Amino acid sequence: MKVGEFQKLINITPNAYSRFMGQHGKDKGLESSVYIPAWAFFRRRELKGIKSKPNKKMKKDDGAAEGGKDSVPSVDDVRLEGEEEDKVEIFDTCDDIRKKINAHLKKPGVTQASFLRCASASFHTKPRKLTSAQLSAFRSKKGPYDGNMTGIYYGAYVYFEKLRIKEGKPESKKRLEMEEIHPYGMETGHRMDCLIVRKGDSWHHDAYGKVIVNRGSRS
Incomplete structure (x- = not known):
């Protein structure tokens, strides 16, 4: 089952x-x-x-990465809440996903092409074919919200979350903190690089995607 x-x-x-x-x-x-x-x-x-x-020992054909070319762990039997509507809530920043992608691509038997297929499979209402150019562009960015509207961000998150469940790994400390900070998940519907602040003030996102306003001098 x-x-x-x-x-x-x-x-x-x-x-x-x-x-x-x-x-x-x-x-x-x-x-x-x-x-x-x-x-x-x-x-x-x-x-x-x-x-x-x-469970029987996973075969190579089942998608286990056993050193074979173009193989990744299969997560086809795992379903996330909101997945069928492409509305899975995201509790990793863009930087977190970039780190996971970089680590995943270093695993034996994992290729960029196979990863892109798995990330593309995360979409259901409107099938998408993510490309190496999109992956390269996402990986070149830096910041918790840089790349938040991209298909790579959503697709990779869904894949890695399903993989975590498949492997029986617990949620990390940061993941639990992210759920408290962003109870409805990270924003993916619009860019998060603009904020109106008072003259003299500046702002930035911290490592959790929270807005931090730096108060300037009032002259």
Whole structure:
């Protein structure tokens, strides 16, 4: 059974599943909305005599990066909240995504072309084919919001978030802080490089994408 099918079957959200799976310890997750439905699901299977089988070792054809050319981990069985409408909320800055892209492209067997295919697959309402030129332009920028309206930013975020869930990794400390600072995700609908301030003042975005106004002298 695929992860997305399991989530629908026990009526839980991808975000709740992600948070639950990212916890470790026998008492961690007891208050999660995932715990009881998942327990009931497996208990019913147990009473019916159905044994859960461990996942088979992933084959190269399944997309695992095992040194083969043009291969990346498959995340086709993971679905995020809002993905079908291309409205996944983003909790990484553009700089965070650039770092993830750079690190990902250094993995054995990962190519730029294969990464672009995975990022392009993040779009559903209006299919897009992201290009190497777009990727290069995005990677050349600098700043938490520089590139926020690009397809690379959204597509890469969705792919990396699905990959994190697939690998069972917890949300990072910064990710949790980003959810508090940007409860509805980073802005992707318009540019964030303009702000009206008083004469003598200046402003910038900090590492979390928050606006910081520097008060100038009032003469």
